[in-house]
Amino acid sequence: MAHETTPHNEHLANGQGHAHHSISPATCLLVFAALVIGTVATVWTASMDLGVLNTPVALSIAVAKATLIILYFMHVLYSKWLTRMVVIGSFFFLIVLFGLTFADYLTREKTPEIPSLYSSDPILKQQ
Amino acid sequence: MTELTLLNALFSWAALAFRLPLFPEQASANAPRVDALYFFMLAVCGGVSIAIVLLIFYFAVKYRRRAPDQLAEEAHVPIALEWAWIIIPSLFFLSFFAWGALVYFEDAKAPKDALEIACTGRQWMWKFQHPDGQREINTLHIPIGKPIKLVMVSEDVIHSMFVPAFRIHMDVIPKRYTEVWFEATKPGTYHMFCSQYCGTEHANMIGSVVALEPHEYQAWLNGAATGSLALRGEGLFNKLACNGCHTGDAEARGPYLPGLYGRNVQLTTGEVIVADENYIRESIIKPGAKIAAGYDNIMPGYDGQLTEEQIIELVAYIKHLGKKYDQFEPVAPPTAPAPRPAGQNPDQTLPTGNVKPSATPPATPSEATSPRPAPEGARPKAN
Amino acid sequence: MIEENVSLPRIHYLNSHYGWKSWLFTTDHKRIGLLYMISITLMFFLGGFFALLIRLELLTPQADMFNADTYNKFFTLHGVILVFFFLVPSIPATLGNFLIPLMIGAKDVAFPKLNLLSWYIYAIGSLFTLWVVAVGGVDTGWTFYTPYSTTFANTHVIAATLGVFFTGFSSILTGLNFIVTIHKMRAPGLTWFRLPLFIWSLYATSIIQVLATPVLGITMVLIAVERFARVGIFDPALGGDPVLFQHMFWFYSHPAVYIMILPSLGVVSELISAFTWKRVFGYKFVAVSSLMIAIFSFIVWGHHMYVSSMSIYAGMLFSILSYLVAVPSAVKVFNWTATLYKGSVSYDTPMLYALGFIGLFTIGGLTGLFLASMGLDRHLHDTYFVIAHFHLIMVGGAVMGYFGGLHYWWPKMFGRMYPEWWGRLSALIVFVGFNLSFFPQFIIGYLGMPRRYHVYAPEFQVLNVMSTAGSSILGVGYLLPLVYFIWSLRYGKVASNPWMAKGLEWEAASPPLPENFLEQPVVTEEAYNYPIRPAQPTRHTGRLTSGLAQPADTTGKGREAEVV
Amino acid sequence: MSNAHSPIAHHFYTVEQQKEAATIGMWLFLATEILLFGALFTAYAVYRQKFPDAFMVASSRMDWKMGGLNTLFLIISSVTMVFAVSAAEKGRRGGLLGFLAATGFFGTLFLVVKYFEYKHHYHDQDVPGLNFHWAGAPEFANGAQMFFFLYFFMTGLHALHMVVGLGLLIWIFITAYQGKYSPEYYNPVEMFGLYWHFVDLVWIFLFPLLYLLGAHLPPGGGGHH
Ligand code: HEA
Ligand code: HEA
C-alpha cells in the first residue's frame, strides 16, 4: 500500500523497519551482571546505617537498575520516539503525582505569618 | 469600600423588593474582602461573557446563510489576535490568582491575641468549649470585634465548619487539629453549616453563631460557666500521673512543660519543630513519634485511652502552662456583671511556681473602645 | 440542512449481519459504538431520573418527600451514574468509536477485540452499579470521601467502588485503543495538522484516560479493601490519612472532568466549522490547546482541597496552575467566535446546540475561575455555587456537545434524518430549562446553601423552586430527542450528507459499509477545506454555485461507497 | 491483542503497521501499570514520611535474604526472556521453547519463595485485616500496621501480575510449540517480554523499599530498645 512511501506518514516512513530488536547476548549478559551487582550493592549499602542517605542511595541504585532494564531489555534504547515518549510521559506524570502530593505534605504546619496588608483596617487595629 | 456598600445596599433592596435574597450578610472583617474579590471577578468575567455572547449573536445574525448555497467569505483576521487572547486573559487570570491568594493568606493565620474556642465535630453536632470551660452544642456565642480562633477536631468523619456570613470554611478532621479564625463585626445570629458530607444527618449538622457585644458575651459566659478547660486538664494531668514524670525538677524523667507551647523543640533526629497543638497532642497519644532530644522514649502512649475532649483539656492545660501572664487576654471586663464563682478563674488555680497569678486582669481593649450599637438593633436571622 | 436525493446503500454495517450474536460478538467499531450508545442512554435517563427526584425533594425546605438516607443515596447515585457511566464514556465511546476510523480513513480501530472487551467491562461495571441501585443504594457522594466511605457508611460501598473500578478499566482500554489508532491507522497523507479537531480532542482525552484512570482504579480498590478487611489505609483511627485519599481521588477526578469536556470541545469545533462552511480559525491553536488542556489537567487537582487542611503553599501552587488550564480553554472559545466571522452560518439543530454550548461553557468555565481562587473558594467550597459551576460545564457544556454531535452525525450513523423542526424545538427547550435550573443555583451558592442538603433554610426556597421548575422543563427537552430519534430510524428522511460537510467520514456511505471504505482513501488537503468566495465589497454578489454540487467530493476517493 | 493465527489482521495494511501498533499498545498498557503501582508508591511515601521509625522497625521483620533471592530469580528470568525473544526473532523454535521454560521456571521459583514468606508472616501474625498483632513497641503499632498493609498489598499486586504473567507464558509456550511464530511474526512473544520485564522492574523498587529499610537495625525487629 501507499503507506511506507507517503512522506507525510512520519512514523511509518522513517521507522527502523524490521531490523534488530533484540540485543546481543554479550550486551545482555553485561546488563545482567550490572543488575546482579546492583542488587548486591543495594543489600550491602542497606546493611550500613547511612543516616539520611539510606533511602536516596537505595533508590538511586534501583533507578539505575530500572533504567538498564528499560533501555536494554525492553529495547527502549532502540525504539522510536513514540515509544520513548510513552515511557517518558508515564514517568513524568508519576512524578507529578508524587511531587504535587508532597508539595502538600512537606509544607504542612508551616503556615506563614505575613504582616497584615490590612493593618490599617480600623477593626483589626483595635486589637 | 464605598462601592461595596453601595452594591450591598442594592442587593438588600432587591432582596426586600422581591423577597429574593441575592447576597449573604457581611458579618465579619473578612467578608468585605472576599466580596470585593467576588465583585471584581464578577465584573471581569461577566463583562467577558457578555461580550462573547453579544459577539456570537452579532456574527450569527450578520453572517447567517441567506441562500442555501451561500459560501463563507474570505476573512482576513490577523493571527496576532491569537496571541492577544492568550496573553490578555492570562494577565487577568494572574490578577485573580494573586488577589485570591492574598485574601486567603491574610486570613490563614489567626492573630496571636485571638480568643481560642475549642470545637469538636461529630456525627451530627458541633460542640464548643470556651476557654473558661463553658460548653455549648450547635450554638456558638462569640464577642464581636475580637478575633476568634476555632481549634477544631472531629471525633469521627470529616466535617466542615462553614459560616456563610463570615465567609469562612474549614474542614474538621479526625485526629488532627485544624483551625479557622474570624472576627465578627455585627451582632446577630448567623447560620453555621457542616458543608462536608458526613452521613445521614449531614443536612442537620447545623447551628448558629450568636455574635454578641463583648459585655453581653461576658454576661453570657458568666451565666454558662461550667469550669475551665485548662482546669479540668490539670485534674487529668494529675489523675493520669503525668506529673509523676513531668515534675519540673532537675531529675525529672520527662521534659519541663511550662513554656513548651509555641517554643522550638529539638528532637532526637536533630530536627527542630515548633510545639503547636498537634505536636502536643501527638506527644500525648504517640510519644514515640517525635522524641524530645535528651530524653528516652519511655513515655507511655495514651492513644485510645482518652476521649477527644480529654485530650483537648490536656492540651489546653499544657498550653496554659506555657503562657506568661501578660499573654493572657481575659475577656472579663473590669466590672463584671456577676462575680465569678471562686476557683473558676484559671489564673488562680494554676500549679504554683510556674506562673504567677495576677489579681487584676487588664481591661479588654475592644470593650473600652467599641463604638458599636447595642445588639438590640441587630436583626436575628431565621434559623 | 440541504435537501438531498439519495438512497441508502444496499449493504451497510447495520444490515450486513443479523441476529443478536452479530451484535454481542461484533468487533466492528461502528456496532460497538452503538452498543455503547444504548448503554449510556439507559444510564443517562436513570441518572437524570435521580436528578428529578433530587429536585423534587428540594422544592420545599423540609424533608417532605424522602428521608435523609434516601436523598443521600439519590445524589450519590446521580453523581456516580452520570459521571462514570454516562459522561466519561459518552462521546469517546459512542461518537469516538464510530467516527475515529471513519475520520482517519481506517477500516477499524487498532485493536477491535479489545474494543469489544472494553464494552463488556463497562457492562460489568454497570451491572455492579445497577445491582447497588436495586439492593438499596450507596450514600457516600460520588467522591467517596474517607473515612466516611470506609468506616462509617453502612450502604453498598464495596459494590459501588468495584463498579467504578470496572468502568475505569474500560475507559483505559478505550483510550489506549484510540491513541494507537490515531497514531498508526491514519490514511496516507493524513498528517497531524490535517486531522479533524475532533480527533485531536479525542487524542488528548485518551492521554488522560490512560494515565489518570489507573490511580482512580487502585484508589477504589483500596477503599474496598479497607472496608472489607478493616485495615486502616485511610482511616485516621488506625493511623491513615483521609487527605491522602483526596489527593489520590482528585488526581484522577480532576483530569476526568476534562475527559468529559474535551470530546465536547472537539465536537463543537466540528459543528462550528460544518455550519459556517469554514475552516476553524486558528486551527493549530485549537488543536494544540486540546493537548495543553490534557497536560495541564494533571497538575491542578488540589483546587478541590483548599479547605481540606492541605498546606496553603500547595494550595497556592494548585491555584495558579488552575488558572493555567483556563488559558487553552479561552483559546478555544475565542477561536470559535472568530470562526463565525464572515462565515455562512446556518441554524440547524446541531448548530443550536453548539452555540448554546459556547455560552454555557464559557460561563461555567469562568465560574470555575471563581472557585480556583483560594480566597473565594473558602466561601464557595461545597456550596451550590460549585454545583452550578459543574452543571453548567457538564450539562450545559458536555451534554449539549454530545447532543449536538448526535444530531450532526445521526444521518451518518443511520442514513436517516431526525425531524428538524422537533430538533430545534428540543434544543430550545433544553436551553431554557437548563438556564432556569442552574442559574439560580449560583445565587443560592453565594448565599451559602451547602450542597448535599435535603433540608435547607427557608430563605433559599424561592430560588430552589425556580431550579426545580427548570429541571422539569429540561427533562422534557431530553425526552423529545429520545422519541424522535427512535422514530427517525424508521420514518426519517433518507439522508447522506445533509450538511454538505467536509471530512473523510462524510465520504463514506451513510450508513457506512462494514469495511468503511472500499479502498483506502488518500488525503491530499487540509481539514475543513470548504470553498470560500473572495472577500467582496458587497455581500450579495458572492454567491457561487460551483463547488457545491459535489462539495464533499474533493479527494475523489471513497465516494463510490455511496452509490453501491 | 492481535490475532495469533494469521500473521496480519484484516484491518491492518502491513505487518509493520500491525507490529508497531502492538508495541505502542503494550507500552501504553505498561504506562497505566506504572501509574497504578505509582499511586501505591505515593501512598507508601506518604506513610513512610508519617511513620519513619515504625516503618523501619517493621521492615526489619522482613527476611531480606528471601527478598534478595527473589530479586535474583526475577533478574535471571528477565535475561532468559531476552534470550527467548531473540530466539523467536531468529526463528529458533527450540531455543524459544527452552528459554520460555527457563523464564517460567524462575518465575515459579519466585512465587514459591513468596509463598513461604507469606506463610511465615501469617504465622507471625503480621497480616493486617487477618490476624495482625503487633508485639513491638506500642507506639509503632499503627505505623507497622500500615507498613504491613502496604507490603501485602504491593507485593500481592505484584504477585498477581506474576501469576497472570505465568498464565500468559504458558499460552505463549503452547503457541510456540505449535509453531505459530516465525521471524516475520513473533509479536506476542515480544509483547509478553515487555510485560515480564515490567514486572521485574516493579520488584526492583519494591525490594529496597520494603525489605531493606530497616536492614541496618539489629535483626528481629520489634523495636529498637
Ligand atoms: C466537565 C467538567 C468540568 C470542567 C471542564 C471544569 C473546569 C474547571 N473547573 Fe470545575 N468542577 C467540576 C467539573 C468541571 N470543571 C466538578 C464536577 C466539580 C465538583 C466536584 C465535586 O466536588 O463534586 C468541580 C469543582 C471545581 C472546583 C472545586 C470547588 C470546590 O469544591 O470548592 C474548582 C476550583 O478551582 C474548579 C475549577 C475549575 C476551573 C478553573 C476549570 C477550567 O478548566 C475552566 C476553563 C474555562 C474557561 C475559563 C472559560 C473560557 C475562558 C474564556 C472565555 C476567557 C475569559 C477571559 C477573561 C476572563 C479575560 N472546579
Ligand atoms: C454528567 C453529569 C451530570 C448530569 C448530566 C447532571 C444532570 C442534572 N443534575 Fe446533577 N450532579 C452531578 C452530575 C450531573 N448532573 C454530580 C457529579 C453531582 C454531585 C453528586 C454528589 O454530590 O456526590 C450532581 C449533583 C446534583 C445536585 C445537587 C444535589 C445535592 O448536592 O444535594 C442537583 C440539584 O439540583 C443536581 C441536579 C441536576 C439536574 C436537574 C440535572 C438535569 O440536567 C438532568 C436532566 C435529565 C433528566 C431530567 C432526565 C430526563 C428523564 C426523564 C424525564 C424520564 C425519567 C424516567 C425514567 C427513568 C425513564 N445534580
Ligand code: CUA
Ligand atoms: Cu458534618 Cu456534614
Ligand SMILES: [Cu+2]
Ligand atoms: Cu477540578
